[in-house]
Amino acid sequence: MRCVEEPRANSSTLNQLQxxxxxxxxxxxQLQxxxxxxxAKFPFLDQYCPLRSQKRVCRPCPEGWEQRNSTCYYxxxxxxxxxxxxxxxxxxxxxxxxxxxxxxxxxxxxxxxxLGLHWIGLSDSETEGTWLWVDGTPLQxxxxxxxxxxxxxxxxxxxxxxxxxxxxxxxxxxxxxxKSVCKTDALLL
Numbered sequence: 737m738r739c740v741e742e743p744r745a746n747s748s749t750l751n752q753l754q755x756x757x758x759x760x761x762x763x764x765x766q767l768q769x770x771x772x773x774x775x776a777k778f779p780f781l782d783q784y785c786p787l788r789s790q791k792r793v794c795r796p797c798p799e800g801w802e803q804r805n806s807t808c809y810y811x812x813x814x815x816x817x818x819x820x821x822x823x824x825x826x827x828x829x830x831x832x833x834x835x836x837x838x839x840x841x842x843x844x845x846x847x848x849x850x851l852g853l854h855w856i857g858l859s860d861s862e863t864e865g866t867w868l869w870v871d872g873t874p875l876q877x878x879x880x881x882x883x884x885x886x887x888x889x890x891x892x893x894x895x896x897x898x899x900x901x902x903x904x905x906x907x908x909x910x911x912x913x914x915k916s917v918c919k920t921d922a923l924l925l
Contacts, residue, residue: 832857
């Protein structure tokens with residue numbers, strides 16, 4: 737029985753194959769993210785792509801929402817408790833806003849200005865003094881925009897809102913009835 741030796745690949749070929757493989761993994765990951773975004777938005781297809789004259793016209797954000805970069809915001813007009821405001825956002829495929837930068841806070845403030853209080857997705861209802869965003873991430877102290885003297889937990893104040901007339905937050909009872917700011921990813925196809 738004769739053994740046939742297989743040809744060996746040289747190191748530059750192996751390196752190129754590894755780079756190609758890594759590139760394919762990166763592309764696959766991005767395609768999976770894009771697919772997951774489309775699937776998540778599918779129940780809300782009519783909001784993003786309404787049927788007009790027997791043709792679907794797609795937009796990055798549902799009608800009545802504001803777009804900033806790759807994100808959509810809805811500034812509600814109805815006053816609800818924090819939980820009811822959050823439920824209303826969730827029913828639209830969104831959640832209460834998680835404010836990730838001073839620029840985002842400025843964008844929100846520009847839209848609500850002196851138009852009253854608005855819920856944001858921040859609460860310490862699980863553990864007093866531990867402020868968590870609706871996705872479970874803790875508030876970073878250096879990114880907190882609390883009004884002077886806030887949060888003060890006066891009378892079980894566990895939910896955060898924007899303060900009218902100033903670009904800051906305050907804590908109030910989650911049962912107060914105020915407007916909400918919802919946030920979701922834009923549909924970018």
